[in-house]
Amino acid sequence: MTQVRVEGGEFAGWSYWEDEPYEAETVGPFFFRLEGETPVAAFRAERRHMNGAGVVHGGCLLSFADFSLFAIANHAMDGGYGLTVALTSEFLSGPKEGALVEARGEVLRAGGSLIFVRGIVTGDGVPCLNFSGTIKRLRNKS
Amino acid sequence: MTQVRVEGGEFAGWSYWEDEPYEAETVGPFFFRLEGETPVAAFRAERRHMNGAGVVHGGCLLSFADFSLFAIANHAMDGGYGLTVALTSEFLSGPKEGALVEARGEVLRAGGSLIFVRGIVTGDGVPCLNFSGTIKRLRNKS
Amino acid sequence: MTQVRVEGGEFAGWSYWEDEPYEAETVGPFFFRLEGETPVAAFRAERRHMNGAGVVHGGCLLSFADFSLFAIANHAMDGGYGLTVALTSEFLSGPKEGALVEARGEVLRAGGSLIFVRGIVTGDGVPCLNFSGTIKRLRNKS
Amino acid sequence: MTQVRVEGGEFAGWSYWEDEPYEAETVGPFFFRLEGETPVAAFRAERRHMNGAGVVHGGCLLSFADFSLFAIANHAMDGGYGLTVALTSEFLSGPKEGALVEARGEVLRAGGSLIFVRGIVTGDGVPCLNFSGTIKRLRNKS
Numbered sequence: 001m002t003q004v005r006v007e008g009g010e011f012a013g014w015s016y017w018e019d020e021p022y023e024a025e026t027v028g029p030f031f032f033r034l035e036g037e038t039p040v041a042a043f044r045a046e047r048r049h050m051n052g053a054g055v056v057h058g059g060c061l062l063s064f065a066d067f068s069l070f071a072i073a074n075h076a077m078d079g080g081y082g083l084t085v086a087l088t089s090e091f092l093s094g095p096k097e098g099a100l101v102e103a104r105g106e107v108l109r110a111g112g113s114l115i116f117v118r119g120i121v122t123g124d125g126v127p128c129l130n131f132s133g134t135i136k137r138l139r140n141k142s
Numbered sequence: 143m144t145q146v147r148v149e150g151g152e153f154a155g156w157s158y159w160e161d162e163p164y165e166a167e168t169v170g171p172f173f174f175r176l177e178g179e180t181p182v183a184a185f186r187a188e189r190r191h192m193n194g195a196g197v198v199h200g201g202c203l204l205s206f207a208d209f210s211l212f213a214i215a216n217h218a219m220d221g222g223y224g225l226t227v228a229l230t231s232e233f234l235s236g237p238k239e240g241a242l243v244e245a246r247g248e249v250l251r252a253g254g255s256l257i258f259v260r261g262i263v264t265g266d267g268v269p270c271l272n273f274s275g276t277i278k279r280l281r282n283k284s
Numbered sequence: 285m286t287q288v289r290v291e292g293g294e295f296a297g298w299s300y301w302e303d304e305p306y307e308a309e310t311v312g313p314f315f316f317r318l319e320g321e322t323p324v325a326a327f328r329a330e331r332r333h334m335n336g337a338g339v340v341h342g343g344c345l346l347s348f349a350d351f352s353l354f355a356i357a358n359h360a361m362d363g364g365y366g367l368t369v370a371l372t373s374e375f376l377s378g379p380k381e382g383a384l385v386e387a388r389g390e391v392l393r394a395g396g397s398l399i400f401v402r403g404i405v406t407g408d409g410v411p412c413l414n415f416s417g418t419i420k421r422l423r424n425k426s
Numbered sequence: 427m428t429q430v431r432v433e434g435g436e437f438a439g440w441s442y443w444e445d446e447p448y449e450a451e452t453v454g455p456f457f458f459r460l461e462g463e464t465p466v467a468a469f470r471a472e473r474r475h476m477n478g479a480g481v482v483h484g485g486c487l488l489s490f491a492d493f494s495l496f497a498i499a500n501h502a503m504d505g506g507y508g509l510t511v512a513l514t515s516e517f518l519s520g521p522k523e524g525a526l527v528e529a530r531g532e533v534l535r536a537g538g539s540l541i542f543v544r545g546i547v548t549g550d551g552v553p554c555l556n557f558s559g560t561i562k563r564l565r566n567k568s
Contacts, residue, residue, distance in 0.1 A: 001194040019194045020193055022169075022190065022191050022192055022202050023193065023201065026168065026191065027168060047163055048163050048164065048168045050163045050164055051163075051164055053143075053223075057163075057165055058226045059206070059208040062201060062204035062208060063201025066200045066204060083195070083200075085233055085540060085560065086232045086560055087231050087233075088228075088372040088416065088514055089228065089230070091225070108404070109377070109411065114511060114562070116374050118414055130416055134560070227418065228370050228372075228516075230514040232512075232534070234542060250516070250546070251553065256369060258556060260556055269535065272542060306453075306475050306482075306486050307485065311453060332448065333447070335448055335449065341448035342510045342513070343485075344452075344489070346485060346488035346492060346513065347488060347489055348485070350483075367479075368484045370515065371484070371488065371517075372512075372513075373513050375511055
């Protein structure tokens, strides 16, 4: 789960976690960066992210939300590992192919064992998914 | 969103929905069938579904849960269309590469506009995701 | 569900809904008002709201969150009726006896049939409950 | 949070936790017992539990669900303390005054720090609330 910086293309300067087959290759890569002190996650909606109705599949938005939890909590986790224990979501709209999909949110509480995060995914700025998640901290590998 | 029956391989006799780029190609295909009167959804966990810790990525389980909502509600929807309005989930364990991932559940209430579903995803029979979802019925295209 | 304005006491000028035995009498009354254009809900934590550990009971916070959904969505509902179809929550801390418990939030989407709301409950300004809810509109009685 | 056994009345032989002002007095008491090895929680819906539409208030059902988490997890907690960290819910129907409201469910996973529970609340046998909750174990007081 090493953080890698993108060299070129639309997301030059953004980062992603490598050695993540699902997140960095199968559905992603999804990207994150700080805008000032605010963490932002993003990807560009492609044909492969679509459902049969021609908008981004709910499962893709949920995968991105799960990724975004860690992008948002990255600072609070301070290099430590964690895993998602719960994720809740409401679907507000469906981004179309070509849309810039972004997630922003905040850490609501960073306790010794649990971190609570909430956020909103947007497609070209329009809210499309509301989510809240709980991360359990794992002891750092040493 | 035409239902297609699989001809050969491990999931011969199971069905999936085609014209679903994300669900049937990018992360899937995911499959469903009736076992007696009980709907079951399934896929085989491959390397491309893994996270950096070597278990199925949470986003993949969520994508599968979203698919499973419709497999479980298929009968109640009677050929009609629907979309997920909310999905909640708790992560219980992480299936390893090679595991048979299945989902079973029930329709808790099928109202005129909303269908409530709950289910459990298992990996080789071990519970790995608890989920509940709400589907909004759409008018059938005619 | 007539809206009543409080005449005196700590919540003078705030409103509540009468003919609500549970909400206005048993656990409440809970109150709401607009601060500028921002809806706020509030109550004062009393001994009767406490759990065995000496903080506001989770069920009380959930009851207040359910009330707050409608306070927050009041404008979007424009005098119409509605019912909660789903509520999700994470507990962040426990307000003590005497704390001013408030809820603030926003309507994320007000569709023709469903209204999506998220909010945060605080105790003396400290976040104690994160919540999201979905309201289904009912046809107005006429 | 001492467990007390009811001597008489409709819930003779059931238990509740005392020193719980909100749960045992304000909205309750709510009761629990084992039916064989199956934990069941229950209360009788009274006028004071109603909303303005004449069915049990959503907040009351949520309070009862939060109580029921601990009734269901009681054995897994083995006398230890715990607190709710998350609760999700979908509302299926509204029990009327006089209904016997019950909750049944199961522990999905009892880990070293977190316990995952799901359950269904019924009113006179009709499903009215689907819920899932996460309990965090606290160290026993000694």
